Amino acid sequence: MKLNGEWVRSVARTEAGIRILDQRKLPWSVEWIELRTADDAFRAIREMWTRGAPLIGAVAAYGLAMALRDDPLSLDQAHAQLNQARPTAVNLRWALDQVREAVRNLPLSERAEAAFAKADSICDEDVALNRAIGEHGLKLLEDLYARNPDRPLNILTHCNPGWLATVDYGTATAPIYLAHERGMKLHVWVDETRPRNQGALLTAFELDGHGIPHSVIADNVGGLLMQRGQVDLVIVGTDRVTANGDVCNKIGTYLKALAARDNGVPFYVALPYTTIDRHLASGADVPIEERDGDELAWLSGPTGTGEPATIRVTGSPAYNPAFDVTPARLVTGYITERGVIDLI
Ligand code: MRU
Numbered sequence: 001m002k003l004n005g006e007w008v009r010s011v012a013r014t015e016a017g018i019r020i021l022d023q024r025k026l027p028w029s030v031e032w033i034e035l036r037t038a039d040d041a042f043r044a045i046r047e048m049w050t051r052g053a054p055l056i057g058a059v060a061a062y063g064l065a066m067a068l069r070d071d072p073l074s075l076d077q078a079h080a081q082l083n084q085a086r087p088t089a090v091n092l093r094w095a096l097d098q099v100r101e102a103v104r105n106l107p108l109s110e111r112a113e114a115a116f117a118k119a120d121s122i123c124d125e126d127v128a129l130n131r132a133i134g135e136h137g138l139k140l141l142e143d144l145y146a147r148n149p150d151r152p153l154n155i156l157t158h159c160n161p162g163w164l165a166t167v168d169y170g171t172a173t174a175p176i177y178l179a180h181e182r183g184m185k186l187h188v189w190v191d192e193t194r195p196r197n198q199g200a201l202l203t204a205f206e207l208d209g210h211g212i213p214h215s216v217i218a219d220n221v222g223g224l225l226m227q228r229g230q231v232d233l234v235i236v237g238t239d240r241v242t243a244n245g246d247v248c249n250k251i252g253t254y255l256k257a258l259a260a261r262d263n264g265v266p267f268y269v270a271l272p273y274t275t276i277d278r279h280l281a282s283g284a285d286v287p288i289e290e291r292d293g294d295e296l297a298w299l300s301g302p303t304g305t306g307e308p309a310t311i312r313v314t315g316s317p318a319y320n321p322a323f324d325v326t327p328a329r330l331v332t333g334y335i336t337e338r339g340v341i342d343l344i
Contacts, residue, residue, distance in 0.1 A: 001163040001170075001177070002209050003030065009168050011050070011058050011123065013116070018062045020050045023164060027205035028302050035059070038067035038078050045085035045092070048196070052165020053239040053275055054126050056086060057095030061122050064099045065115035072108035075100060087287040088248060088323045089239035090277040095122050123167045129272035130169035132337035137175025137235070137270060138182070140333075140340055144232050144266075145184055152213065153179075154232045156189040156222055159250035160202035161237025161270065171270040172235040173206065175335065180212050188214040189225060193250060195296040195320060219252050226263040233266040235335070241269070241276050245328030245344040246283030251321055257330040269326075270335040276344060283325030293318030 001007070003021075011020050017036040024047075025031050033049065035041050041063025043049075045056045060082045067078030079096050086092060102118040103111040145153045155176060162170035169177060179186055188207055193199035200216045207214040217225070225231050234256055240248040247253070247269050260267040280286060296318040300310040333340045 038063045053089035053091040054166040057091035061095040061099050061119035068115045069112035072111045088289045126167040129337045130174045134174030134178040137335040138178045141179045152185040152187040156231045156234045158191040158236050159193045160198035162206040171237040190216045223259040226265050235268045242280040243278045244282045247326040248286045254324040254326045257326040266332040289322040291320045
């Protein structure tokens with residue numbers, strides 16, 4: 001998508017490895033960092049220099065390729081290590097499995113090249129999947145817009161399910177980008193998404209870069225907006241959808257789904273097949289990442305004069321689960337590369 005007017009993907013090959021955007025610095029500073037080893041990839045995922053379910057899968061796939069370049073015997077050990085970088089998004093394991101399957105029967109001398117080629121194809125496929133999600137979601141937006149063409153369509157989203165969370169286009173944002181490109185009047189309510197503020201920092205940055213009207217709202221505002229008829233639909237991404245259709249996504253998603261149901265607002269989940277985990281029966285089985293309480297207790301950003309600053313927002317111990325589960329019964333539909341469906 002567009003970054004300072006230039007079309008880029010959020011991960012790309014370099015001579016020594018791959019480059020990613022340092023998402024800890026956005027939107028205040030746009031910096032690419034190069035990852036040269038599997039350890040670099042592991043650290044970038046775990047410490048969230050890069051993030052978002054499909055994107056961490058793509059970066060892990062390259063991480064495994066870099067491990068094989070440096071030691072062709074390291075397949076299982078590097079797979080196991082990278083798979084532990086973060087627990088919740090199933091795309092991570094999916095992508096690592098894809099690379100392992102592609103190389104496991106090859107001679108050692110051919111493994112690295114084949115692994116890089118597989119990682120490249122995972123990236124290309126992610127772009128195509130998101131584009132297809134966008135086309136199917138676009139029809140949905142057009143239908144809703146047609147009911148009230150005199151005013152912008154109001155979409156609420158949570159966290160960052162955008163091009164920064166994928167290789168390109170995003171999942172929940174793909175229909176929004178396509179609708180905007182085709183001239184639809186729309187406005188996006190962007191949940192701030194505490195504690196890491198992926199909405200306020202990343203989704204708003206993306207939408208701004210594409211000139212899409214949006215407003216950042218505190219995480220608790222959505223319910224009021226829905227009661228007032230100011231939200232036409234909610235679209236979120238997801239890190240794992242289980243066999244029964246339960247949706248694990250960024251903490252706070254469930255409360256939006258409850259408010260949407262209470263107010264008759266459609267609640268859609270956008271996802272590629274790479275995010276479905278048919279091995280788990282329900283959302284109760286999904287491992288929910290618990291991150292350091294400091295993410296909640298401290299806030300960082302520039303002061304009014306641009307100096308970097310970090311301040312405390314609480315002195316108490318903080319508890320910080322990073323994801324929650326929205327039961328399938330609260331989901332109006334799933335926007336997938338195959339179309340908009342009711343059941344997974
Ligand atoms: O902790 P994060 O920032 O990696 O969480 C990301 C999300 O929860 C996204 O909504 C999810 O990955 C789906 S986006 C394609």
